[in-house]
Amino acid sequence: MKTLNNFKIIGIDHGYGNMKTANNCFKTGITTHDSEPMFTKDMLTYNGKYYLIGEGHKEFLPEKQNDEDYYILTLAAISAELSDEGLTEADVIIAAGLPLTWTSGQKADFAAYLSKNKVVEFTFRNVDYHIRICDVKIYPQGYSAVVPIKSTLKGLSMVADIGNGTMNTLYLVNGKPQSGKMFTEKFGTYQCTLAIREGFMRKTRRELNDYIIDEVLQTGTADIPDSDLEIITAIAEKYVAEIFRRLREHGYDESTMKLCVCGGGGCLIRHFGEYDRNRVFINSDICATAKGYEYIAYTKLVKNGGAV
Structure with missing residues (x-):
């Protein structure tokens, strides 16, 4: 969170798997209740409804404003x-984002x-x-x-933001x-999760x-039998190979370009991919996008004299 002229600028990355701010991350899950539920640790109350934050799995919605x-x-x-x-209590400026090719339309x-x-x-949380806004x-x-x-970023580079629901790629020349x-396509890490679930079964x-x-996807291992880990690893490796195939379709050339990877997909590439570590930069900060929203909003507001 950044402060400018008493405004609190809060960057929010509305992911399909996780909600991220500059300093916080929690699961993009939510369940709604008409009466107070038994467990209330992460409960939010608003307009007479009770919401448990971080519970369940939010289904993929191309237009996030289609429900509450x-x-x-x-x-x-x-x-x-x-x-x-x-x-x-605060006067808040929300800095948020949308997948690359959906931004102008939505x-x-x-x-x-x-x-x-x-x-x-x-x-x-009882506060x-x-x-x-x-x-x-x-x-x-x-x-x-x-x-x-x-x-x-000098010369040619590509950004690959691989989230839970989508993969966004952007070509850069000298930054x-x-x-x-x-390009935006529905090829996020949850597609890998589904493939592992089905393949394992x-x-x-x-x-x-x-x-x-x-x-396993986040750390490369888990306390499970080696035979189970081998199955998961093999499927994850295929998913990462498909990521690079799609990147090449969008113009990525390992020999002449640098690749900047952000989002949860970076973990998968690090643990299950084959790549040149001198030319591929993986940003392991899951909050990087939210921080970027704040940075852009703050910089532009400063240039505008702090006027909203």
């Missing part, structure tokens, strides 16, 4: 950042969705919050993660994005818990 879930998750994300500084609708209530009161800035996903370092060479006739799959 991402709005409630946004309130949780804002309160998490405010809580870090001991605040319960930007206005998503901004209107996030700012539909100028004043919002809610309770999260009452009163916030004013003063503005919403929407930026292209993926590119924001490299904006703070774009001046160091400058080429608008005619950006086919080979062993056993179900594999997603927690184990996530652990």
Whole structure:
């Protein structure tokens, strides 16, 4: 979170697997209840409803403003950042983003969705919050993660933002994005999870818990039999090979370009891919995109004299 003229600029990366801010990350899961549930550790109350944050798995929605879930998750994300500084009331500027090729078409609708209530009161983790949404800035996903370092990107490079739901790729020349060479496709890490789940069942006739799959994808191993790990590893390696095949289809050339990978897919490439470590940079900071949104919003507001 950044502060400018009493405004709190909060970057939020609305992922399909995780919600990220500059300093917080939690699962993009939410369950709704009409009465107070038994377990209330991560409960948010708003408009007479009770929401458990981080529970369940949010299904893929190309247009995130089509239900109330991402709005409630946004309130949780804002309160998490405010809580870090001991605040319960603030004038907030939301800096968020959308997949690269969807930004222009959905930007206005998503901004209107996030700012539909100028004043919002809610309770999260037994703390009452009163916030004013003063503005919403929407930026292209993926590119924001490299904006703070774009001046160091010389020659040809490609950004690959591989999230849970989508993979966004952007071609850069001396750090400058080429608008005619950006792509968004539904090939996020959850596609790998589904392939592992199905492949494991086919080979062993056993179900594999997603927690184990996530652990292996994030760390490269888990406390499971070697034979099980081999099955997961083989499928993950195929997924990563497919990532590089798709990158080459979009113009990536290992010999002449550098590759900047951000998002959860970076873990998979690190653990299960074959690549030139001198030419492939993997940003392991899962909050990098949210930080990038904040950076862009803050920089532009400063140039504008702090006016919203």
